[in-house]
Amino acid sequence: MENLLEIRNLKITTLRGKNTVRLLDKVDLSVKKKCSFGVVGESGCGKSITANAILGLLPYPLRVSEGSIRYDSKDGEKELLALSKKEMRAVRGQEISMIFQEPMTSLDPIFTVEMQMFEALSFHHPHMGKGEMRERALEMLRRVNIPRPEQTLSSYAHQLSGGQLQRIMIAIALINDPRLLLADEPTTALDVTIQAQILKLMNDLKEQNDTSIIMITHDLGVIAETCEEVAVFYAGQIVEQASVVELFQHTAHPYTLGLLRAVTSLGGESRKLYTIPGIVPPGGQWSQGCRFADRCEQCREQCRRAMPALREIAPGHLCRCFLHGEEVEA
Amino acid sequence: MRDYIIRRLLTLIPILIGVSIAIFIVMQLIPGDVVSGILGIEETPELRAMWEAKLGLDKPLIQQYFSWIGKALTGDFGESFRTGAPVFPEIMNRFKISAELALLACVIAWIIALPLGILSSLKRNSIIDRIVRVVALLGVSVPNFASATLLILFLSKTFNYYTPVKYVGLFENFGTNMEIMLLPAFILGSVMAGSVMRMTRSSMLEVLRQDYIKAVRAKGAPERVTIFRHAFKNSSIPIVTLIGMQIGGLMGGTVVIEQIFSIPGLGQFTLTGITQRDFPVVQGCVLFIAFLYVVINLLVDILYTYIDPRISYS
């Protein structure tokens, strides 16, 4: 496989009472090897469920109803959606790791950091000795710049700060040298200065390890700092996709423009000056036309009648908007 | 930790004194007295005066109380007004029987409730979950005297079962003892199981939603590890609290079941003491039960610190 991960036509649904409700619609994504891929969009657009679907972690009653997720693993190409539970467990934490938005609640509060780092190793290396695990755990803690690794190993989550915890989560995620790291808003819950440190750390680790990253965020500023490619999600769809340079220089979709205006710059003291008026329509309340129509300043009559197709408007630059072509979604 | 335990045990003193005063007052307030119970129709003023002097009931109330508590503080709980036998050894004998019943009931309750509660939380809204929930609801809402009577009726009609007349100790004859104890233990256990099951289910559901459970799965954990090592252990604090309260309740609260099955436990002893106005027996039993309550609560609180490192007493 040329790419590390290829998501094709991914659809996710949930159950509300007896009704099936769509949450994600025909998403295609390709993550190149050794690449940072950004997924950006407001709350509820389907970013997290996409990441969870990759690792088979969708909570009941959510499920993948259609599509394919192909992954180029250490031992050959795999269709992740067709894996048995056991095969999926071998992928999790070893081939593909994940870190979450809330570092404060991502570690089990009643076990030590050491135990939880050892666990990550022993699930995939059942015969590894205590000494070797300890060495590996300490090495990882040093790599994520934890000041007193020995002491940290014997700590519990409530004794550590959010920034330290997220470093530890990153250390755990990378302890088995995965090829892909899913980072679901890894800095959202942290202070601005800590955010910048964590993003820098992730960039450094990516350079050292050749790990690809899918960086999920609602902040285009984070994308600018860390990613090469980016897909913009809106209401369960991709509305724009391009290289980061292209996206920032030739922003095409009105939604992306709105996100850009709302950007917070990292490290600065600027606050959110602008938010796009209105809310993201939740699954089950999607119109047949363009889903952004209600909030779009450039909405035309045609936009409400039909859904624009995601089409290539420049090499490698996809956009779903009638301002950039008349094609209608099949 | 040692200081904490000592402090907690010290709080026993005011609790037990308070309880003993309350019992003393209540025993004075309820109508009927022990002497007329003993003498029955043969009562004459002379005999009555003799007995009252013998039992110390002719003294002023305050003096009666202080002479009792003075002895109790030295570990002497006095003798039964009725039988003249020392109260404390009898309480210990009865306690062993009640403790066996309670322990059996707990084991039965846990064997039923914990696996089903966990299963029900994992298969939320499935058929199994629904059945478990209905059964648990029945367990908590049918009073145990009703289920006991129904069960005895059913067993006697279909299997010719009869409730044993005479209690046989655990170490006299294990088989007979079990025949006597299993049924009441099952009835007590099934009532406990209902609430333990509900608590296990809701506590597990709460924990299973937590981020760290997803994080454990994302590390590649086998389901067994996710469920037992992480989810169940994190769910166990409210379950342990509930179980502690239930064990405390079992110590004194098995009166009805002990009565129905003629088991000479602590509950039955207390009840007999009350009906016969046998003050030293009632005082001894109630104080002992109060003492057990406090100790069990202390054990539960200590257990917390082993489960959850965030809890510490200093």
Ligand SMILES: Nc1ncnc2c1ncn2[C@@H]1O[C@H](COP(=O)(O)OP(=O)(O)OP(=O)(O)O)[C@@H](O)[C@H]1O
């Ligand atoms: N456990 C769940 N049960 C029901 N619906 C869910 C569940 N998880 C997510 N959803 C729905 O799926 C949609 C997409 O959710 P998702 O969590 O992927 O959003 P997101 O883009 O990650 O947003 P956020 O920035 O808030 O994390 C939302 O409409 C949400 O309501």
Ligand code: SF4
């Ligand atoms: S299709 Fe129309 S409504 Fe939708 S984003 Fe483009 S201009 Fe706005």
Ligand SMILES: [Mg+2]
């Ligand atoms: Mg999310």
